[in-house]
Amino acid sequence: MTATRTGTFYGVGVGPGDPELLTLKAVRVLSHSDCIYVPSSRLSIQNYVADVVKAHASPTCESVPVTFSLADNSAQRQHHWHATAQEICARLQAGQNVAFVTLGDPLLYSTYIYLLRALQDISPTAKVETVPGISAFSAAAALTNSPLGEGLHPLTVIHAANDLEQIRTLLATGGGVILMKIGPLLAQIVALIEQADALPRSVFVARAGLPEQHIETDLLRLRHAPPKTGNLAVIIVQARRK
Numbered sequence: 001m002t003a004t005r006t007g008t009f010y011g012v013g014v015g016p017g018d019p020e021l022l023t024l025k026a027v028r029v030l031s032h033s034d035c036i037y038v039p040s041s042r043l044s045i046q047n048y049v050a051d052v053v054k055a056h057a058s059p060t061c062e063s064v065p066v067t068f069s070l071a072d073n074s075a076q077r078q079h080h081w082h083a084t085a086q087e088i089c090a091r092l093q094a095g096q097n098v099a100f101v102t103l104g105d106p107l108l109y110s111t112y113i114y115l116l117r118a119l120q121d122i123s124p125t126a127k128v129e130t131v132p133g134i135s136a137f138s139a140a141a142a143l144t145n146s147p148l149g150e151g152l153h154p155l156t157v158i159h160a161a162n163d164l165e166q167i168r169t170l171l172a173t174g175g176g177v178i179l180m181k182i183g184p185l186l187a188q189i190v191a192l193i194e195q196a197d198a199l200p201r202s203v204f205v206a207r208a209g210l211p212e213q214h215i216e217t218d219l220l221r222l223r224h225a226p227p228k229t230g231n232l233a234v235i236i237v238q239a240r241r242k
């Protein structure tokens with residue numbers, strides 16, 4: 001059955017893990033949503049996302065857990081997100097306002113991007129609003145008072161699983177670099193930063209805003225850290241000052 005008024009789909013960024021870094025707009029949208037899709041995974045950060053939803057959703061709001069499809073096979077991943085998008089489209093047509101919550105900012109390395117594309121494929125005229133969130137790198141910069149962009153220096157945000165040669169080339173330019181999704185590559189990334197003579201300009205921040213927050217300004221200490229140390233972490237390399 002199609003309602004006279006179709007609903008809106010909101011992609012809501014809930015910031016990196018500190019409940020005070022949620023925007024007023026995110027709070028308003030969550031409290032007015034009829035249904036909220038909550039990504040679920042074994043990562044402890046999902047407790048934060050689920051707590052935000054619990055704290056701000058209306059008592060009548062339906063919460064739907066969504067499992068991540070991190071399948072390497074892009075066809076499988078696309079199939080997974082299309083199925084979720086179909087479900088959301090049906091809700092929108094029934095007049096529901098539907099939100100999907102995501103860590104940090106929804107448009108930066110987020111599963112929201114897959115869902116958004118799938119939804120726009122299925123229903124190009126669907127009403128979609130993305131609510132920006134404070135990204136992990138902004139929170140990490142603020143926690144460590146690290147300038148991100150200054151003067152004419154370029155700043156590059158890069159997924160650490162990129163070709164390590166590409167990261168080495170980037171570090172050699174002396175511009176500012178933000179490394180995200182470091183995971184098991186931590187020791188290799190630290191070695192590249194050391195080779196680029198950029199250790200004094202670098203800082204590591206893991207689990208920013210969460211109880212297990214870990215800040216390290218001496219990156220050499222991370223060379224032999226346990227394998228999970230690089231999970232949910234960013235490294236900021238400030239630009240070389242001329």
Ligand SMILES: C[S@@+](CC[C@H](N)C(=O)[O-])C[C@H]1O[C@@H](n2cnc3c(N)ncnc32)[C@H](O)[C@@H]1O
Nearest residue numbers: 016017104105108135136180181207208232233
């Ligand atoms: C799936 S991406 C999500 C990025 C997110 N959309 C954003 O704007 O920050 C996950 C990566 O974000 C970074 N990240 C997310 N939350 C973080 C936090 N609380 N502290 C440090 N890094 C975090 C890590 O690099 C992690 O591997």
